[in-house]
Amino acid sequence: MDKMKMETQDNILKNIEKLKEMFPEVFTESKDENGEIVTAVDAKKLEQLLSTKVIEGDESYDFTWVGKKQAMIEACKPIRKTLRPCREESVDWENTQNLYIEGDNLDVLKLLQESYLNKVKMIYIDPPYNTGSDSFIYSDDYTTDKDLYDEEVGAIDESGYHMFKNTETNGRFHSSWCSMMYPRLKLARNLLSEDGVIFISIDDHEVDNLRKLCDEVFGESNFLYQLSVVNNLNGNDNSSGMMETQEFCLIYAKDKSKTIIGVLPLEAEDSSDWQIDEFGYWKVGRCLKATGINAPREARPNLFFPIYINEDTLEFTVDEEVGAGWYHLIPLTEGKEMSWYWSKETFRNDSNEVIVKKTSEGYSLYKKQRPSLGDLPSKRGKTTFYSAKYANANSNAEIKKLFDGKKLFDYSKSTQLIKDFVCLGNVLSNEIVLDFFSGSATTAHAVMQLNAEDGGKRKFILVQLPEVCDEKSEVYKAGYKNICEIGKERIRRAGKKIVEETGKKDHDIGFRVLKLDSSNMKNVYYTPEEYNQADLMDMASNIKDDRTPEDLLYACMLEWGLELSLPHKIQTIAGCTVHIVNDGALVACFDNKISEDAIKQIAGLRPLRMVFRDSCFANDAARINVGEIFKLKSPNTTIKVL
Numbered sequence: 001m002d003k004m005k006m007e008t009q010d011n012i013l014k015n016i017e018k019l020k021e022m023f024p025e026v027f028t029e030s031k032d033e034n035g036e037i038v039t040a041v042d043a044k045k046l047e048q049l050l051s052t053k054v055i056e057g058d059e060s061y062d063f064t065w066v067g068k069k070q071a072m073i074e075a076c077k078p079i080r081k082t083l084r085p086c087r088e089e090s091v092d093w094e095n096t097q098n099l100y101i102e103g104d105n106l107d108v109l110k111l112l113q114e115s116y117l118n119k120v121k122m123i124y125i126d127p128p129y130n131t132g133s134d135s136f137i138y139s140d141d142y143t144t145d146k147d148l149y150d151e152e153v154g155a156i157d158e159s160g161y162h163m164f165k166n167t168e169t170n171g172r173f174h175s176s177w178c179s180m181m182y183p184r185l186k187l188a189r190n191l192l193s194e195d196g197v198i199f200i201s202i203d204d205h206e207v208d209n210l211r212k213l214c215d216e217v218f219g220e221s222n223f224l225y226q227l228s229v230v231n232n233l234n235g236n237d238n239s240s241g242m243m244e245t246q247e248f249c250l251i252y253a254k255d256k257s258k259t260i261i262g263v264l265p266l267e268a269e270d271s272s273d274w275q276i277d278e279f280g281y282w283k284v285g286r287c288l289k290a291t292g293i294n295a296p297r298e299a300r301p302n303l304f305f306p307i308y309i310n311e312d313t314l315e316f317t318v319d320e321e322v323g324a325g326w327y328h329l330i331p332l333t334e335g336k337e338m339s340w341y342w343s344k345e346t347f348r349n350d351s352n353e354v355i356v357k358k359t360s361e362g363y364s365l366y367k368k369q370r371p372s373l374g375d376l377p378s379k380r381g382k383t384t385f386y387s388a389k390y391a392n393a394n395s396n397a398e399i400k401k402l403f404d405g406k407k408l409f410d411y412s413k414s415t416q417l418i419k420d421f422v423c424l425g426n427v428l429s430n431e432i433v434l435d436f437f438s439g440s441a442t443t444a445h446a447v448m449q450l451n452a453e454d455g456g457k458r459k460f461i462l463v464q465l466p467e468v469c470d471e472k473s474e475v476y477k478a479g480y481k482n483i484c485e486i487g488k489e490r491i492r493r494a495g496k497k498i499v500e501e502t503g504k505k506d507h508d509i510g511f512r513v514l515k516l517d518s519s520n521m522k523n524v525y526y527t528p529e530e531y532n533q534a535d536l537m538d539m540a541s542n543i544k545d546d547r548t549p550e551d552l553l554y555a556c557m558l559e560w561g562l563e564l565s566l567p568h569k570i571q572t573i574a575g576c577t578v579h580i581v582n583d584g585a586l587v588a589c590f591d592n593k594i595s596e597d598a599i600k601q602i603a604g605l606r607p608l609r610m611v612f613r614d615s616c617f618a619n620d621a622a623r624i625n626v627g628e629i630f631k632l633k634s635p636n637t638t639i640k641v642l
């Protein structure tokens, strides 16, 4: 029985294995000063193998910065952390498909590698722009200059994160930002589906570096667009002479050959054909006066009746009492009495679907033609996003509207902008949008809004650091201690508003909250050899005291690559508490003593994966017995222990 690892994969080892499989000839082995075998790669040989030309000399075009190698290692370093479910702060835990994850996105992205590998259709991020005044997380390992580090890092915040204020006096101003971004982009790329795309907002400060970083991580050939987004129609005065009106959004594909860029929904002003009423888009369809051999009155006497039209408002009715004094329209063709396509009943019930037009012969009635689902009128996006709805002023107003006039967040994007990005990302129903610098949760708002408009079931995963709010700020005084509290509350309020506005209760406006934390397991779990027998006997359990069975379950789901939105239930089987994820994709029992009867019943569930605590087995014989029971009752189950 294998032991659960309870740490993320060592990506370096994984990369070496993959490379070895493809190019065994580039690997060399030698002995270091302690006589240990060390593996090395002949990079020149590898380069040569990947090129049809002769590679000469050492010169090559390379984008590099101080700390790049460390940043590359950072992306691969395994961590011993986990995501702990938090039902109390979630909304509709049982049914929702959405996730809100609190923590440093580097660790969170590492933890999501198995469960969401190749599963995310679109990533949108709006990282710190490195304006000289923003703070971000800075890993201790990136710095070699201890004095600079101590001076710049400042205090560790309440949540235990090293927030680094990157000021322009930092000699590695741009390098620090690149080192922060590189490992995150590298890990994010793994999560994109083959046809997935990433959209990254950025401004003048780092757009050049970001483009080079993305060329390296995603491949230059997967660059799609650099959008200009006009976010301040008046322009920001940056005191250098001109008024700044725009920022950018870089779009890269995981694999350009598999990417389809979506279209934007059409708005009323975009086309003279399509119009919008409270039910959606429509254009003038067929005339409701019948034609053809069955059209004359005598063929369909029931469908011959007058329709009364209010000549001022163009309202109509088939009821004489209501329409007294209104224009009296009967279906005539060249003076001959005809019929309508619809009965009186249909005219009454579907009056919203009829449009009355004045013609040279009086009036005509037409059916409103509606686009079928998936066939919404649309237009192609343009590389310049220029509209009042994309402006910062609009996003500020949106937040104020939701939070009773309070401006709680400074850098939010407009919901309309992100909604249009999601459309261009061609995120279809049931596909996932990830935002790992989510701030005030605009991406969640945009996904819920778009789903409400087109009936889609897109899901969101948001990640945000619980960055503490300044105690003097309006937001702190309003009761929000960190940015996650603002984000979660925005989703709650925006979801409620969407349901109120649409009147439809079946939208997924819920979200499961998970919080990044240290591993559930004590150190002894990872390094039992460092403890003597007496210590081990003293330790009642290798699981930390404050961890719940649900914490353990989610850690197992992460390690086994199961999506964190899967349904799960708890069942009592022969006195044991059994967690069942997605009807048996994973079954876990973390009880300390499990009877043979319980084991037999659990095996009867025929799970694909099964987890027990190692300590639940009294001895090796009991462990072997469990293996035998499963072999007999559920031979396809993979069993692991904690």
Ligand SMILES: C[S@@+](CC[C@H](N)C(=O)[O-])C[C@H]1O[C@@H](n2cnc3c(N)ncnc32)[C@H](O)[C@@H]1O
Pocket (backbone or CB within 6 Å): 103, 104, 105, 106, 126, 127, 128, 135, 136, 137, 409, 411, 412, 413, 414, 436, 437, 438, 439, 440, 441, 442, 443, 463, 464, 465, 467, 483
């Ligand atoms: C520019 S804001 C994003 C705003 C967002 N697009 C919106 O509309 O509200 C960037 C966010 O990233 C967060 N952030 C910075 N470093 C982070 C990290 N390492 N992990 C997670 N979030 C981080 C910051 O706290 C900040 O809220």
